[in-house]
Amino acid sequence: MKPRASSFSSKPSDVSEGLGVLTRITRMTLAYPWQVGLAVAGTVAAVMMQLSIPLLLGRAVDQAQQVITGGTQGQAAEQALWATAGMLLFVSVARGIFTMVQNYYAESVGHHVAYKIRLMCYEKIQHLSFSFHGRVHSGDLITVGLLDVEGVRMFFSTGLIRVVLLTLLIGIGAFMLLSTDLVLGLLALSFVPFVGWRSAVSRLQLRAAWLRLQEWLAVLTQVMDENLSGIRVVRAFAAQAFELAKFDRASKVTLGLQHERVDIRVRNTSVMTFSFFIAMGLVLVVGGYQVKTGQTSVGTLTSFLTFMTILQMPVRQIGMMVNSFARASTCGYRLFQLLDIEPDIRDADDAKSLDVKEGVLRFDNVDFAYPNAPDRPVLKKVSFTARRGQTIGIVGPPGSGKSTIASLLPRFYDVTGGAITIDGQDVRHVTLESLRSAVGVVQQDSFLFTTTIENNIAYGDPWASDQRIERAAESAQLHNYVLGLPQDYNTVVGERGVSLSGGQRQRLSIARVLMLRPPILVFDDSTAAIDAGTEQRIRSAMHRMAGDSIMIVIAHRLSSLMHADEILFLEDGEIVERGTHEALLAKGGRYHALYELQVRPGDEMLNETEEGKDGNAS
């Protein structure tokens, strides 16, 4: 098993593109100017306080020495020592407070940027077309929307702010040390380039290992997800051992990669610590000699050593900073790929709200091919007209293009030839919102949300009254079943509706659409799991409730559509026969053959109600 390649490219093509991404993130952080200002001001103040600590400590050591050696100046030295101690205390507290301000506002900026990007991603996903979702794996979208946002979030606090901190700390600190004593200063700073370089290299190695680990973690998630959603298939085929082996293989690879990461970290930490202590040793030897020969004081040597200790941690964190830049540029690159997509199905500039008066739906020589297979026509010159109150039935072999017709009506895809009009208005020239609220589609796959029955029915109108919800449930022959449940309409349907039967799920989906009473209703094989008797009752109730809506019924079972005003027999994307049930039977063509197949040996089967087949009809 190999990790699946992501649908998003994760590497900017060149340095300037990477820099462009970082500039764009930086611009986003500048949308919070006063938080950014406070974070930077906190950093500058904290660095100043931190730099004064070695100086004060050095001075305190010299003063303590004067107190010990006593003499006439002993008394004054003791007072000065107390003053220095007081200043040290003040500086330490102030440094703590400024660091707090720095961390708080740097994190706050990161979280605000992440919040904004997360919303932008989610909003973009709501508007992306179905052709995009056909191309891009949902796992990739989740990775971008969650993990990549995290990479961008950290950029300000662990990247940009650290640049300010390190520049000030090393710049001012180096100036202070070198101007005090050139040789000692050079020795004290000697560990900085090596440790900084090692830290950056090891972080980039860790990052490469992490990216590989992330790919395998995605495999683990996918295996687990498929195992859980397909749990019935796994158990039915007694495939637990096979599934376990699959999981174990991916798990072993992640274990190896985790080891690799620990290895890189441990090796580099030791090297960095070692080189720091070598530099400290050199300062001690040379500084100690200078103290002995009276060239420098013990206090100055203490200042050098303290400064080195203070500088050690930020220098070690150079790697973190480099990593933050690298991570933000790849994560941001992926995020911006998503955010910059222009949805191919969107409102035209001059789109108007759909105005349904007469209620005439027309498919006019419609051609269609899916965007990912443009050379394979799925619909060819499909034409039909449906008027208010009429029902159009669509039947045909699997793959003949029936569901595609249902997808074109609410503009999940755009036709590639011809036009679909409602009262003369081309669906491409009206707003998507008005179109989709006029076209209710009950899909083949009746997806339910993990919430109550009431919320599922009222999904299209969360403020609907209880009465309306119940009326829709009654029409869908679901009301009596719901009343029999312990918490009736407040019963939670389980993940994706697992606690309901296939027929119950379909009836709930029908109720969800009926509640909105759209002028055009499409049933895409949405009664396949409902017995013919219940279906007949749903149809009658629907006619009462939806009244003069246009209904398009797609079905394999002829009893679902034989009552239609016109039946279209679709084959290979073309209408090969059309007419009423009686006319098509009289024609003796494909429809007749299908009818013969379904009703043989007699017509009784079509009229048979199979009442109570799924036991829950209301």
Ligand SMILES: Nc1ncnc2c1ncn2[C@@H]1O[C@H](COP(=O)(O)OP(=O)(O)OP(=O)(O)O)[C@@H](O)[C@H]1O
């Ligand atoms: N998203 C898609 N991308 C590419 N091709 C697709 C896509 N969806 C469907 N197709 C193809 O389009 C053709 C028509 O599919 P459609 O789902 O409309 O058939 P159908 O008549 O509704 O089939 P069924 O009765 O099995 O539901 C099929 O060949 C199918 O493979």
